[in-house]
Structure formats: C-alpha cells, structure tokens
Amino acid sequence: MAALVLIAAPGAHSWSKEGHIITCRIAQSLLDEGPAEIVRNLLPDYAGGDLSSLCVWPDQIRHWYKYRWTSPLHFIDTPDKACAFDYSRDCHDPEGTEDMCVAGAVGNFTAQLLHYHHGTSDRRYNLTEALLFLSHFMGDIHQPMHVGFTTDEGGNTIQVRWFRHKSNLHHVWDREIILTALADYYEKDMDLLLQDLQNNLTTGIWADDISSWEECEDPSSCSSRYAVESINLACKWGYNGVTQGETLADEYFDSRMSIVMKRIAQGGVRLAMILNRVFAVHKNHHIPPPT
Helix, strand or coil: CCCCCCCCCCCCCCCCHHHHHHHHHHHHHCCCHHHHHHHHHHCCHHHCCCHHHHCCHHHHCCCCHHHHHHHHHHCEEECCCCCCCCHHHHCECCCCCECCCHHHHHHHHHHHHHHHHHHHHCCCCCHHHHHHHHHHHHHHHHCHHHEEECCCCCCCCCEEEECCEEEEHHHHHHHHHHHHHHHHHCCCCHHHHHHHHHHHHHCCCCCCCHHHHCCCCCCCCCHHHHHHHHHHHHHHHHHCCCCCCCEECHHHHHHHHHHHHHHHHHHHHHHHHHHHHHHHHHCCCCCCCCC
16 A cells, blocks of 8 residues: 655645544544444554544645645535535536535545455555545535635635634634634643543433434435535524624634534544445455555
C-alpha cells in the first residue's frame, strides 16, 4: 500500500480538525467487531488502528495536483435562497460534471468499499483512500454550510466578526463554534467533548433518535437526505438574520452550538451505520486488505 503523505494545506474549508476527529471517533466506537477489524486492516500501520488520525487527510491533500479533482467533492452549491437540494440539479462541479459534489462522493466511495470482498485480486480502487474519503465526506455533508448558496460559496464570502476577531460565516460553522464550545465548556479538552457527545448518544438527549438517524435503505444513496437536512439547517440557523460585516457573539453561539454538536454526532452514527453494512458480510472471517 502506498504511504499516505500528510501536510498541512492552508485555506481548506471543512469541519475543523476537531469536528472531523470527533465524528470519526464516534463512528469507530460504534463499529461491529468484523467491520472494526476491516477498518483497522485498511488503515496504514502508522495510524495505529485509529481512523480519526487520518480523517482530515482529504483536506490536507485537496490542493495537490494528483488530488485536485477532489476539491468539488467537499461541498454542494445550491441555488441562492432556494433552501432546497436536488441531486440532478445541484450535484456537479463548476464545469458541470455530474456526481461531483459531497453527496455524490459519499455514494461513490461507499460503492467502492463494497469491493473489499474481492480482496487483492481487485485493484480498481484504493480502498484505504476510499475509507478516508468516505469518513471525511460524511463529516462534510453534515456541516450545514457545506450545502449552502452558490453566490456566497456556502457563506465563505459573508464576512463577519466572531466575538472580537474577523471570520466568515462558513468558518464560523466549520470551526469557530466548536473552538468556542471547547474553550467555554470543556477546558479545551476534546476528549471531554467527545465523552459528552457519547453520553448524549447512549443515555442522553439523542438516545431515542439513533434508530431514525440510521434509517437508510441503500447506503450508496442516503447522502441526498443528509444534504437536504444540511441546507434546511443552513437556511434556518446559518444564514438567517446574518448580514455582511455583522458581529456574531453569545446569542448566535448559544442558539447554534447544539446544532453543530448534533450534526457532528449524526455524521459519526451514520458513518458507522454505512461501514457496518458494507463490511457486514465479512464479520465471521478475516480477509486481508488490498496492498
């Protein structure tokens, strides 16, 4: 397996690294025994079996020449103020190439992982990369502003102040809300935040919702529903009432933090659901990963 080389890429727009790490940790904790083994097998040795350690990789390589084609896969541009997602209308890159959006990416990499059972005889796909892309894009599709309006690039061109510093509306949802929550409530300790979210999933406010979150007839096509959820949240909670140059502070943070945390958790629960289903057939025997 070719080594995955990591560098920091400036200007990447996505859930913060904290958001992606938490989504992947939640997912890995919910994997059944067989799928958990397959995920560990697909990870490079230096990951130490920890999926979350590589969940930001697709952001880090998106500007490399080899991976430049993946850049449109991180988001969906929808018609301004339509507050709706239509796959056939909206899932394309700037040149109009179909399926080149985050909903298409989730479906594509899910379908690629179904080829794992072919073992080393099937070299059509790099299944390690497919696993990392799927894990990352399941985070992206749950970030509401990744399914935003076309003209403002999902809020990237809406300049705001977050408390005392300059930011933009997209970045507020990607990172500012998460970092403020970590500082205000979790002593800047990501493990404490993760524990809180997991408690909400097992015995807390989301415990009765998990089964509905996991509903999905075909894991390759359920991404459209997740995108619809995100654009609805973007309209109701992201864009609503925000004007260019505005200062967003306590009121915005207090009313949006729970939405951000829920979307991070939903991404993890649903990523686990997909991985459990695409790898379930193998849970009773070991198949070596592609090399």
